[in-house]
Amino acid sequence: MFQIIPERNELVVAKLISQFSGSIELHEVMADMLCITVQKDVIQEVLFFLRDDDQLQYNFLTTLCGMHYPATEELGVVYHLHSFVNNHRIRIKTSAPVADPRISTATSVWPSANWQERETYDFFGILFEGHPNLTRILNVDDMVDFPLRKDFPLEDQTRDDKDDSYFGR
Amino acid sequence: MAKGVNTDYWDKDIVKTEEPKEYNTLNVGPTHPATHGVFQNVMLMDGEFIVSTEQTIGYIHRAFEKIAERRPFYQITPLTDRLNYCSAPINNMGWHMTVEKLLGIETPKRVDYLRIVVMELARIADHIICNSVIGVDSGALTGFTYLFQNREFIYEIYEEICGSRLTTNMGRIGGFERNFSPKVWEKIRYFLKTFPGKLQEFETLLARNRIFMDRTVDVGPFPLDRALSYGFTGPNLRACGLDYDVRVNNPYCSYEEFDFIIPVGQSGDTYDRFMVRQEEMKQSMSIIQQALDKLDKLEDKETYYATDPRFVLPPKEKVYNNMEALIWHFKIVMGETDIPAGEVYHCVEGANGELGYYLVSDGGRTASRLHFRRPCFIYYQAYPEMVEGTMLSDAILTMSSMNVIAGELDA
DSSP, X not given: OOOOOHHHHHHHHHHHHHHSGGGEEEEEEOSSSEEEEEOGGGHHHHHHHHHHOTTTOOOEEEEEEEEEETTTTEEEEEEEEEETTTTEEEEXXXXXXXXXXXXXXXXXXXXXXXXXXXXXXXXXXXXXXXXTTOOOSSXXXXXXXXXXXXXXXXXXXXXXXXXXXXXXX | OOTTOOOTTTSSOOOOOXXXXXXXXXXXXXXXXXXXXXXXEEEEEETTXXXXXXXXXXXXXXXXXXXXXXXXXXGGHHHHHTTSGGGHHHHHHHHHHHHHHHHTOOOOHHHHHHHHHHHHHHHHHHHHHHHHHHHHHTTOHHHHHHHHHHHHHHHHHHHHHHSOSSSOOOOBTTBOSSOOXXXXXXXXXXXXXXXXXXXXXXXXXXXXXXXHHHHHTXXXXXXXXXXXXXXXXXXXXXXXXXXXXXXXXXXXXXXXXXXXXXXXXXXXXXXXXXXXXXXXXXXXHHHHHHHHHHHHHOSOOSOOBOSOTTTSOOOHHHHHHOHHHHHHHHHHHTXXXXXXXXXXEEXXXXXXXXXXXXXXXXXXXXXXXXXXXXXXXXXXXXXXXXXXXXXXXXXXXXHHHTTOOHHHHHO
């Protein structure tokens, strides 16, 4: 289990707010770790800042994954960062409208974001600006849909032998 | 001098034109020579040296993250089997723990210890595959045939516990589906007694073997700072010299009560990765022994699940004779139990790195989003940087020592 260290969470929030005052939309301590929502136009600077600040040193990108929020018509990216020096984890979120899903890349911050961003592009259609090679990675190249979006059906829609309403779906 | 010979050219310097080098494109794959899964590398070769390489992945993509959005939680367990299928029980346990974290279920100590026994057995099985295959790829088949008997024995233990061998679907949310039988304990104790000798024999065959060392020392080294920026975890990161282990840094499942050493390497080459895994197998043996001792000390010999009726199927006698139990049985099997809304990230030390589950629930019957942090998907990106400028035969050895599992790579 992850240790929740209140002082450290407060330090991260205070530093980020002093640096990017208007761009931090929300910060809350979730059940497992601190979660900060950042506006998409500063995301790359925030990640650089978290990586390079002497006291924070979030030097390790644990995961990067996409999200789809149909209610607000937004696509999101969730970064899990880990500071090996302080053994502390945080979650950073950002989002962009489905109509214009452009978010700057984290590949320049961590090379490990490369494939993870390609995967996110492949499944959600988020366009990472500045990515060296933003092409599909797991799906076939000529696919046109973005399958992890909520409006992409999982099962064959032409079948009529399964009635989802019986199963609470 | 013979007449009629044109000597005009003799004095002129012969200008050697630097012709552009001719590179060959080599398709390694779509299958790996030792079939660790379906891999393809398009390599640009200068003779036997690799100029550049590009990996193609996704041949066995099965859309687990999408499927998981339609399934009740307990039905996601078999999907996790198929990520790193060499150590499926670790994936199963990691998934159960993620859901328990979301639901706030506290598992009894006995469940934790049982899980640790299973997870460490799985780690040994996975390391056996990886290390003996490093031997095979360097031309030594003997070690492989020796150690695989022991892996086979671990699979027999799985079979006694849950009924299946490779894709185990072991355990339930909250614990196990049944208690371990006496036969399981008998087999685990037999394994603990016999395996160290076999492992030592294997190590004697390879560790100081001249040919093996020539093939592996300084092959595919990777500096620590690059490894960190490429998201290395697990034995590959430890071989580069950093003692990061999820079991120690973020203990789960009562690992904080256990006493073990994290082995680290120095240069992160193939030999270091091999030796780190060797030592980890020994440490895993010690952890299993400690878990057995702790289980012996516990007075409770019967508990094998948390008392949470939401996810643990009631016993069959009750289902047949008791109305409430029947209702719960149906609710669980149909996946109609309520899940609180929330999001949680949980990670376990998988056999090849930090295996993470990012689970977002909106309160429905299924996960609204489930993302797997698949360690080898992240560190396999570094492969071109590791092999460029080396020889093809070394590149194959580097790949097998990284323990890239296609099932996990492609999800």
